[in-house]
Amino acid sequence: MEKTIAGKTISVNDEGFLTNFAQWDKSVGEEIAKENSITLTPRHWEVIDYIQNEVRKESPLSIRKVGKSGVVDIKEFYALFPNAPLKTATKIAGVPKPASCI
Amino acid sequence: MKKVVILGAGTAGTMMANHLAHKLDKEIWSIYIIDERKEHHYQPGYLFLPFDMYEPSDIVKPIKDFIPKSAHFINKSIDKIVAINNMVHLNSGENIYYDILIIATGAKIAPEEIEGMNGKEWYRSVFDFYTYEGAINLRNKLRSWEGGKLVVHITEMPIKCPVAPLEFSFLADSFFKHKKMRDKVDITYVTPMSGAFTKPKATEALEHLLVDKNIHSVGDFAIESVDNETKVIRDYGGKEIPFDLLVTVPTNKGDAIIERSGLGDELNYVPTHKATLQSKEHKNIFVIGDASNIPASKAGSVAHFEAEILTENILHFIHGEPLKESFDGHANCFIETGDGKALLIDFNYTHEPVEGSFPFPGLGPLRLLKESRMNHMGKLAFRWIYWNMLLKGTHIPFVSAQMQEAGKHFD
Known part of the structure; x- marks a missing residue:
């Protein structure tokens, strides 16, 4: 389905994850963050950059992996993106939610 | 040479x-x-x-x-x-x-990655089933277990056979029903993913299985530690889940x-x-x-x-020729759903599991992403295929290395 985010028409799935990363830019990320009650700071952006890079490398993401990345530790990851940090951060980053095979 | x-x-x-x-x-x-x-x-x-569905001699x-x-x-x-x-x-x-x-x-399990996982309750009330020792110790435990809170848990992805913990939950439901003690067991499935199912078609087709079998599901749970004293697992966000019997899939590593x-x-x-x-x-x-x-x-x-x-x-x-970029991530797996039934899924890097027929488009005889007794028979028959054909490198008839798109219900 399509949704207007930051004045642009963006394709998203049922859960609001972007289905086409080419449509993502920082203003889209900022607006999704706002919907999740998060105001993005430079620390948030460092995490988002890291996540986008890992997805580009097709390297599977996990919370513990983010914690070992040297970018943030897990406690800070939770502080930046409360409740379900990986799900929220991937949504803001415009990349697919980490998924299993079914 | x-x-x-x-x-x-x-x-x-x-x-x-x-x-x-x-x-x-x-x-x-x-x-x-x-x-x-x-x-x-x-x-x-x-x-x-x-x-107790297989004997050690069946698998070694x-x-x-x-x-x-x-x-x-x-x-x-x-x-x-x-x-x-x-x-x-x-x-x-x-x-x-x-x-x-x-x-x-x-790949192997690495329970030492999580604080307390292989502590004093390891193989007493905390088990894996990804090793022979774990599976046998768990069998001995289940033979005499009188019920309580069973927590089936995934530590982090990637793991071998990602559906195995879900199959374990379904088989556990079936096992306790047969032992006439299902009412004494509370089953909770805990995953670091967003839920038990993460792909749209599979979620649509299979979500009901959890409800039908009365299995609770907790998603987005990133475990930090296992508390051996109070018998809870705790996540980095502070959530706690109590257990009497924890069946976990520890971190997998090369x-x-x-x-x-x-x-x-x-x-x-x-x-x-x-x-x-x-x-x-x-x-x-x-x-x-x-x-x-x-x-x-x-x-x-x-x-x-x-x-x-x-x-x-x-x-x-x-021969000094260019390599073929032909592996497409193809996987084909039977998934036990308990009560003598199973599902079959067929997917690759780009196509999620969908409904359809396998291996003959439109004919089957196996149905994809649907529970059936035939699929369960397929899973049991697979052990024979494994020992007698697969390991020996014999091509399995009608099943190609690259995934076939025909006979599948894509949108």
């Missing part, structure tokens, strides 16, 4: 030894396969051991029975690979030089050999080209099965499809 050296005589390594024994010129090439173990375990059988056979006569089986432990010297160093002190190396050292060799990523998986299966760092090193970091499922069926494609690519490599 030139040498192909295979590290690991599990599913992937054994299949490669058999394929290459058929294809390589014996006048020029000799095949070595190195593994410290003497027994080959049918790992899918670990799922059935705890419920001598490695030697499956290695082709023309290959040399070295029953010794590996220290490390020294890639710049094209050499494998054994703990006995010997060096084995190779022209081509195939890494098939698999073999320590990979770490000692400096060839792995942070979980000891070898960076590998996902379509050719060539190592990203060394042209004469190839990686198959769970040992690689490719974004395919870690499963025997994936290794089986990879083996057909890797064999062709090794022949191309030997």
Whole structure:
């Protein structure tokens, strides 16, 4: 389905994850963050950059992996993106939610 | 003589030894396969051991029975690979030089990664079922367990056979129903993913199974520790889930050999080209099965499809031809749903599991993404196929290495 985010028409799935990363830019990320009650700071952006890079490398993401990345530790990851940090951060980053095979 | 050296005589390594024994010129090439173990375990059988559905003898056979006569089986432990010297160093002190190396050292559980996981409750009220010891100890526990809170848990992805913990939950429901004690057992499925199902078609088709079987599901749970005193698992966000019996899938990691060799990523998986299966760092090193970091499922069926494609690519490599980028991430798995039924899923890098028929488009006889008794029979028959066809590298009729799109209900 399509949704207007930051004045642009963006394709998203049922859960609001972007289905086409080419449509993502920082203003889209900022607006999704706002919907999740998060105001993005430079620390948030460092995490988002890291996540986008890992997805580009097709390297599977996990919370513990983010914690070992040297970018943030897990406690800070939770502080930046409360409740379900990986799900929220991937949504803001415009990349697919980490998924299993079914 | 030139040498192909295979590290690991599990599913992937054994299949490669058999394929290459058929294809390589014996006048020029000799095949070595190195593994410290003497027994080959049918790992899918670990799922059935705890419920007394399989006996140990169903799933353990001598490695030697499956290695082709023309290959040399070295029953010794590996220290490390020294890639710049094209050499494998054994703990006995010997060096084995190779022209081509195939890494098939698999993945293992690492419960020590989580605080308290292998503490004093390990194999008392905390179990894995991804090892023979874990599955047998859990079987003994379940034989006399009187009920309580059963928590089935995944630590972090990626894991071998990602659906196994869900199958375990379904089989547990069935097992306790048969023992007439289902009302005494509370089953909770806990995952670091967003939920038990993460793909749209599978969620739509299968979400009802959890409701029907009265299995609670907790998603987005990133475990920090197991508390052996209060018997709870705790996540980084502070959530706690109490258990009387915890069946966990610990962190999975590539073999320590990979770490000692400096060839792995942070979980000891070898960076590998996902379509050719060539190592990203060394042209004469190839990686198959769970040992690689490719974004395919870690499963025997994936290794089986990879083996057909890797064999062709090794022949191309030997002849100085470009490698074929033909591995598409194909996986084909039976999923037990309990009560004598199972599902079948067929998918690859780009296509999620959908409904349809398999292997003959429109005809079946197997149905994809739907519970049936026929699929359960397929899963049980698969053990015979594994020992008698798959390991020996015999092509399974009508099932191609690349996924077929015909007969599937894509949008």
